[in-house]
Structure formats: C-alpha cells, structure tokens
Amino acid sequence: MSSDRVLNAAVLGATGTVGQRFIVLLSQNPMFKIHSLGASERSAGKPYAQATRWKMSEQMPEAVRNIVVKSCDPALYEGCDVVFSGLDASAAGDVEKAFLESEFAVFSNAKNYRMAEDVPLCVPVVNTDHYAVVSAQRAARGLKKGFMVTNSNCSTSGLVVPLKALQDKFGPLSRVIVTTLQAISGAGYPGVASLDILDNIVPLVPGEEPKMEAEVLKILGGVSSDASVCSPLQDLRVSATCNRVPVVDGHTECVSLEFAGEPPSIDAIKQCLREYTCEVQALGCFSAPAQVISVTDEEDRPQPRLDRNAGAGMSVTVGRIRPCPVFHVRFTLLVHNTILGAAGASILNAEYAAKKGYIV
Numbered sequence: 001m002s003s004d005r006v007l008n009a010a011v012l013g014a015t016g017t018v019g020q021r022f023i024v025l026l027s028q029n030p031m032f033k034i035h036s037l038g039a040s041e042r043s044a045g046k047p048y049a050q051a052t053r054w055k056m057s058e059q060m061p062e063a064v065r066n067i068v069v070k071s072c073d074p075a076l077y078e079g080c081d082v083v084f085s086g087l088d089a090s091a092a093g094d095v096e097k098a099f100l101e102s103e104f105a106v107f108s109n110a111k112n113y114r115m116a117e118d119v120p121l122c123v124p125v126v127n128t129d130h131y132a133v134v135s136a137q138r139a140a141r142g143l144k145k146g147f148m149v150t151n152s153n154c155s156t157s158g159l160v161v162p163l164k165a166l167q168d169k170f171g172p173l174s175r176v177i178v179t180t181l182q183a184i185s186g187a188g189y190p191g192v193a194s195l196d197i198l199d200n201i202v203p204l205v206p207g208e209e210p211k212m213e214a215e216v217l218k219i220l221g222g223v224s225s226d227a228s229v230c231s232p233l234q235d236l237r238v239s240a241t242c243n244r245v246p247v248v249d250g251h252t253e254c255v256s257l258e259f260a261g262e263p264p265s266i267d268a269i270k271q272c273l274r275e276y277t278c279e280v281q282a283l284g285c286f287s288a289p290a291q292v293i294s295v296t297d298e299e300d301r302p303q304p305r306l307d308r309n310a311g312a313g314m315s316v317t318v319g320r321i322r323p324c325p326v327f328h329v330r331f332t333l334l335v336h337n338t339i340l341g342a343a344g345a346s347i348l349n350a351e352y353a354a355k356k357g358y359i360v
C-alpha cells in the first residue's frame, strides 16, 4: 500500500558534503520532514549550525539550525520513518547495520553494503526492479519492516543511465571503456588539498575504478527468478580510469561502448536516449526528473558549470555522441555527483519505496 503521509527523516552524516545536500533537498521536499540529524561524537550534542561547516550555496534551512546533532545510536532515533546515511565508509558498516537491525528503512550512500546480493544497489532512474529482493532481504535477516537500499558510487550513477537506455532498446552491450573527470566535492570535506588540485589533475581517485567496474554489472543486471538476490551481468566488460579535476561539482565521463549485436545508427542512439523514461516518472515521484537524459547537440557540451543542474541535478546530460573507430559509439556525459550521484538518488529511492508500500 502506498504511503502519502509526510515521513519523518533522519540524516546520518548530516554535517558532511552529502549530508548537507540531503538537508537542502529534504527541506524542499513535501514528502519528508527532517526529524533527526546524526554525525560523529565530534558533532554530537551541538546545534547543527554550530557543528557544521556549511558549504552549500543555498542558505542553511532555518528549521535545522537548532536541531541538536545526535550520535548514531538507533535508540536515539525513535519516531523516524526513514534513515538517510551520508556517513563516511569507516563508520557506515557498523552504524547502518545497527539501524537496519533496529527495523529502520535505511537508504545508504556508502560503499559498504552496495555489493551485498540481497541489497538493491539502486539508481532510481535505472533499476527500481531490484526492490523485488527486499522481501528476501527481510526474511534472510529476520526483519519485519526494516530494509536497506544503497546508492551507487557517484560516477557509476551517471554512467549506468545511458547504458540502461541503450541496453533496453538495442540489446546487450559487450564492452565499455570510461574515463572520468571527477569534481572535488566527491572527496567530501576538506577533501583534496588545494595544493594538489589547483592548476592540476590527479590521475587517481583511490578505490574508484574497481567499484565502478563492479557496480555497473550489478545495476544493469536483474534479480534471480525467485527474487532472492540480485544477479549481475556476466558478459559485459567495463574498464574505468578515474581522475580528479579542479571542478567543484559535477563528474564528467568520456565513454566508448560496443554493442554485442549489430550497432544502431547514431541518430537512433540519440533518439533512444532522448526518449528514455522510467518507473519513478510514471509514478509521479516528486524528485523524478522530467527528462532523465538531456541530449545536447552543442559540440562543446556537456560542461560541469553549465550543465550540472539539468533537471535540478537529477538528469544526466549526454553530448558529443559520435561513432567510435575502435568500439561502436562514444559520448561524453555529466552527472551531478552529490544530487543524482548521492543525496538526490537516495531521496528518490525513498520516495519510490514509500509509493510502493515498502515503508511501513
């Protein structure tokens, strides 16, 4: 049964980069009321405004300034319907498990449980069908109403959107090579030292490449016939090279891909991307973008400064779509790393879960 009541939301990691984005987005969202904020012992006990180095260009919402930040003990979160986690991965493993075992609906941005086979790794404009494993997750873990859904890595979230559209329309893909140009906000706060990133490019985002290569296969795969686990694709090969660039927000990705079968024309690819729609749009979810993929024909786009806020940060912009002399097609995409790549996707995952009756 769908829930249209306003849901009390907790944000864990509320003081961080993703946590701040959650607060901006939740404060504009009629489905949620910010109920509780959690962070480390460094912040616990302080009013939010005092605990946080606010880095968003939007003003800190008045309603959160005086909320006293709590430590991340589930016993302190009574009355919360959903728990959004923007926790550092070093804390997320234990904390998210504790909230799940305390029967909360947990929407995580951290990497810790993304590859667990009974946990949906859900980019909500791509694979809401993976929610089918939630019943099995509850059964396997002895839960009545708690469950966990994770977001992908921020670079993965942009890549899988056009890949999903193309796979659905033209059949399986066989090989993908992606090179990322990732914004510094992806590294959290204070992130990369200014002396490392100004006037520079760092050809390493630690741990990123294997995560992207594995997550794409899980997201573009399906679920087992008994809906007990997610079943990653077996036949797609993905090679990722990840770089940090001096951009504040917005990850750019240069993609070359090969179809398993006969490749479609460039015009057919453009049309397919433009026409792509998904379930969260059909359900009328508040945060669903009107246009999932914004295809640009301008020859020098997408650019982070100009295009990262397409669809309020929930659309992926794809441009420079052209033949690839090695594979079949190549293009450049842009994703807002803290909106569709993090907090925005988590919130849309929760909107979907509420509409589909998972939040009880």
Ligand SMILES: NC(=O)C1=CN([C@@H]2O[C@H](COP(=O)(O)OP(=O)(O)OC[C@H]3O[C@@H](n4cnc5c(N)ncnc54)[C@H](OP(=O)(O)O)[C@@H]3O)[C@@H](O)[C@H]2O)C=CC1
Pocket: 012, 013, 014, 015, 016, 017, 018, 019, 038, 039, 040, 041, 042, 043, 044, 072, 085, 086, 087, 088, 089, 090, 091, 092, 109, 110, 111, 152, 153, 154, 185, 186, 187, 188, 189, 190, 337, 338, 341, 342
């Ligand atoms: N930034 C991005 O674009 C993306 C980030 N992610 C993931 O989201 C998560 C948050 O990232 P980001 O916001 O960038 O990171 P930040 O470093 O900016 O924020 C980390 C948050 O975790 C809290 N925290 C740290 N240690 C503990 C602890 N021991 N117990 C409780 N809370 C703790 C911090 O609280 P305090 O202030 O009190 O120290 C802070 O609120 C990470 O797992 C990251 O990998 C995923 C996709 C994209």
Ligand SMILES: N[C@@H](CC(=O)OP(=O)(O)O)C(=O)O
Pocket: 109, 110, 111, 152, 153, 154, 155, 182, 183, 185, 186, 187, 188, 205, 208, 211, 337
């Ligand atoms: N590593 C990403 C952001 C991130 O934290 O990803 P993950 O949650 O997969 O570690 C970036 O720096 O842009």
